[in-house]
Amino acid sequence: MESAKINAYQLFVVIVLFEMGSAILVGLGSGAKQDAWIAILLGLGGGLAVFLIYYQLYKYYQDIPLTSYVQKIAGKWIGRMIGVSYIIYFLYCAARVLRDFGELLASTIYTATPLIVINCLMIFTIIYGIHKGFEVIARVGELFFIVIYMMAFVGFGLIMFSGLIHLENLRPVLENGLKPVLSTFLTETINFPFGEMVVFTMILPYLNDSKKAKWVCLGGMILSGINITITAVINVAALGTAIFTRANFPLLSTISRIQLANFIERLDVLFMLYLVIGGFFKISIFFYAAVAGAADIFGFKNYTKLSFPMGALVLFTSITIASNFAEHIKEGLQVVPIYLHWPFQILIPSFLLMIAFFRNRKKKEEKSKKLPMEE
Known part of the structure; x- marks a missing residue:
């Protein structure tokens, strides 16, 4: 690993930007319809619990990343196989987010620009950031964190003053019972974006104060979860359930409806600015x-x-991952959560933690036996 060190605030900022990333852009929780906000909050609760698994592993092995300590836990060869699997998983997730980013720009602003050109520009920018090191990425995050929140406050104010919010669209609560909400929670919101915190098992060793890791990460997840929930509430209240569930990018549809004093309108640029910033940090991590x-x-x-x-x-994977955007979304909602997210985010880390727990307990017992003998 590089000899980078980041402080607690920088880690907090990077987590918030990463978690919000593409989750704000897409209709997260749309399977629960007007109860999307409940599914997101459940996903946040589940994600916090899953993160505690990663944190406990980090406590056992504070100075090394996941790819190193998995070899100590599972043995050299099995550990390496698991480590390589995680590398492929992270690359695949980066390609999926890059495709999301490219598709949105290609379908809205750059309609005559090939998808590969848009994706090329983004991946070259990210490669440049990687060459500069993780510390530089974290410092850039501090700057853009302020920019994003300024845009968010401006956008929220304009939506409110435009009279787009109709709270009756959020009712009836739990119209179809808990089943759609729980289904959306288990197959979507617990994994995306909250379960994706598994990627920070590679980043946490860079934190200069390991004692702050737990609360910094949990705080970042909670803030981003609240932001995503508020966004879902605004989208449902402004668009209605029918449009919210059908729109590929509900937030864009909401912002496009802003019209104030026959002067302030067509504020899609706010959305696009966030898209580029959020996409950059999500893919970069x-x-x-x-x-x-x-x-x-x-x-x-x-x-x-x-x-x-x-x-x-x-870049190649982002282009070939699906023949069209509809197929890409279907794969992301029906295949990826079950066959990739659940194993890599929850099942494998849980098994690793169990093995690590017993191994560390055995070491403690051996040490405690040696001490009386030495005395």
């Missing part, structure tokens, strides 16, 4: 974790040498 993990497992002293070939792989 996944991509950095994959590059750092590959360098760790395969013994590369200079991890930046891997950024170009792995960046090309992410």
Whole structure:
């Protein structure tokens, strides 16, 4: 790993930007219709519980990333196989988010620009950021954190003053019972975006004060979860359930409806600015974790040498991952959560924690037996 160090505030900012990332752009929780906000809050609760698994693993192995301590827990060869699997998983997630980013820009502003050109520009920017190091990415995050919140307050104020909010669209609460909400929670909101905190198992060793890790991460998750919930409430209240569930990008539809004093309108630029910033940080974190993990497992002293070939792989995957956007979304909602997110975010870390717990308990028992003998 590089010798980078970040402070607690920088980690907090990066977590908020990462978690909000593309979750605000898409209709998160739309399967629960007007109860999307309940599914998101349940996902936040589940995500916080899952993060405690990652944190406990971090407490056992504070100075090394996931790809290193998995070899200590599961053995060298099995551990390496699991580590390589996580690298592929992070690369795949980076490619999915890159496709989301490219599709939105291609379908709204750059309608005549090929998807590969848009994705190329983003991945080259991210590779440049990786070359500068994680500390630089964290510092850039501090700057854009303020920019995003300024845009959010302006956008929220304009939506309110435009009279777009109709709270009756949020009723009736739990019209179809708990089943749609629980189904959305288990197959969507617990994994995306909250379960994606698994990527920070590669980042936490950079924190300069390990004692603050737990509350910084939980705080970042809670703030981003509240922001995503508020966004879902605004989208449902402004658009209604029918449009909210059908729209690929509900927030864009909401912002497009802003009209104030026959002068302030067509504020899609706010959405696009957030899209570029959120997309950059989301893809960067996944991509950095994959590059750092590959360098760790395969013994590369200079991890930046891997950024170009792995960046090309992410770019190629983002284009070939699906033949069209509808197929891409369907795959992301029906296939990825069950076959990728649940195993890599919840099942494998849970097994690793159980093995680590028994191994560390055994070591403590052996130490306690040695001490009386020495005396």
